[in-house]
Amino acid sequence: MTTTSTLPAGITRADSHLADGREIHYYDTSGVVRNAVDRRPAEEQSPIGELRHNALLNDWVAVAAHRQTRTFMPPKELCPLCPTAADADTLLTEIPESDYEVVVFDNRFPSLTHPSSDFQLPHMHGLQSQHIEAAGKCEVVCFSSNHTGSFKELNESQVRVVLEAWRDRTAAMATHEHIQHVFPFENRGVEIGVTLPHPHGQIYGYSYLPIVTQQMLNAARAYFAANGSVLLDDIVAREIAAEIRIVARNSEWIAYVPFAARYPYEIHIAPLRSVALMTELDEAASKAFASVYLEVLRRLDAVFGVDMPYIAAWHQSPLREGHDVMRLHLQVTSIRRSPDKIKYLAGSESAMGAFISDVTPEQAAAQLREVVLP
Numbered sequence: 117m118t119t120t121s122t123l124p125a126g127i128t129r130a131d132s133h134l135a136d137g138r139e140i141h142y143y144d145t146s147g148v149v150r151n152a153v154d155r156r157p158a159e160e161q162s163p164i165g166e167l168r169h170n171a172l173l174n175d176w177v178a179v180a181a182h183r184q185t186r187t188f189m190p191p192k193e194l195c196p197l198c199p200t201a202a203d204a205d206t207l208l209t210e211i212p213e214s215d216y217e218v219v220v221f222d223n224r225f226p227s228l229t230h231p232s233s234d235f236q237l238p239h240m241h242g243l244q245s246q247h248i249e250a251a252g253k254c255e256v257v258c259f260s261s262n263h264t265g266s267f268k269e270l271n272e273s274q275v276r277v278v279l280e281a282w283r284d285r286t287a288a289m290a291t292h293e294h295i296q297h298v299f300p301f302e303n304r305g306v307e308i309g310v311t312l313p314h315p316h317g318q319i320y321g322y323s324y325l326p327i328v329t330q331q332m333l334n335a336a337r338a339y340f341a342a343n344g345s346v347l348l349d350d351i352v353a354r355e356i357a358a359e360i361r362i363v364a365r366n367s368e369w370i371a372y373v374p375f376a377a378r379y380p381y382e383i384h385i386a387p388l389r390s391v392a393l394m395t396e397l398d399e400a401a402s403k404a405f406a407s408v409y410l411e412v413l414r415r416l417d418a419v420f421g422v423d424m425p426y427i428a429a430w431h432q433s434p435l436r437e438g439h440d441v442m443r444l445h446l447q448v449t450s451i452r453r454s455p456d457k458i459k460y461l462a463g464s465e466s467a468m469g470a471f472i473s474d475v476t477p478e479q480a481a482a483q484l485r486e487v488v489l490p
């Protein structure tokens with residue numbers, strides 16, 4: 117049973133379910149009908165994991181032992197993210213259709229998943245806690261049906277479909293009362309820990325505020341109280357005035373190396389007319405995103421002429437608080453510091469969260485600006 121909805125930019129979403137009950141959503145521009153049925157036997161879904169309170173940091177850890185059996189770097193003929201070939205004797209993948217543009221489905225090995233009953237995250241001040249379900253949602257986003265592609269090789273209209281899928285999933289996750297924060301991201305490269313080569317990203321819906329989001333919220337609130345203005349708006353204004361760290365820009369977006377970049381290559385991309393959540397981007401901003409993001413990814417890979425490992429992380433406001441002070445932006449960070457050297461997050465970074473960088477942000481921005489794009 118498939119239901120279809122209309123999204124901006126002539127995109128449609130078709131909703132269906134896989135054999136084990138997980139959701140799958142197809143995002144298309146062509147109006148094609150999506151009615152392929154998942155022919156795999158209905159397996160039990162992974163059991164829900166557990167949230168444990170890390171009292172030393174007042175933070176949460178999701179414990180999901182079932183994830184150890186995940187597929188690791190399969191060849192193309194065993195790729196679970198490729199479409200299922202029409203001649204049915206081959207592998208039945210996660211995507212029953214024989215082709216797709218962008219598809220989103222529930223992760224088969226989720227670290228966070230739908231709780232069994234009314235979920236309430238306890239306020240923890242002591243060490244006593246009962247079993248707490250690892251409530252939330254983990255989705256996989258396939259950017260293209262092309263097994264060997266990469267995000268930077270998408271064209272602008274394909275990027276628009278991905279953006280609409282991210283926006284649509286943010287809105288959909290907001291309807292789940294137990295979800296507090298939505299995080300779309302892409303890990304790229306084995307150096308980052310990618311386990312499937314097919315170009316894809318993930319969306320996590322957390323039932324708590326991750327510690328970095330909580331820290332950003334605290335900083336944004338303190339800044340607003342002291343200055344009466346929104347922190348990210350003032351950061352963007354500073355970067356525009358300084359010019360020296362700008363990497364790319366267009367009428368709606370700006371990409372810059374932040375003043376205090378923590379990674380050898382770190383680029384933040386923000387809409388010039390700021391919004392709290394992805395769902396609030398208007399047509400002009402949504403349309404203009406692809407050109408600036410593709411330029412950033414191409415510049416990043418051109419710095420050393422090799423594919424850079426990166427994490428592309430959307431930071432937005434928590435769903436239920438902070439809309440007055442938190443602002444949407446995308447952070448792209450790479451641990452490659454030279455053609456043959458990786459910056460490992462060692463003692464100071466991993467144990468203390470204290471970053472030490474040996475590339476100045478101004479140097480990195482100049483390198484990114486000056487590369488000749490193929």
Ligand SMILES: [Zn+2]
Binds near residue numbers: 192195196262314
């Ligand atoms: Zn594939």
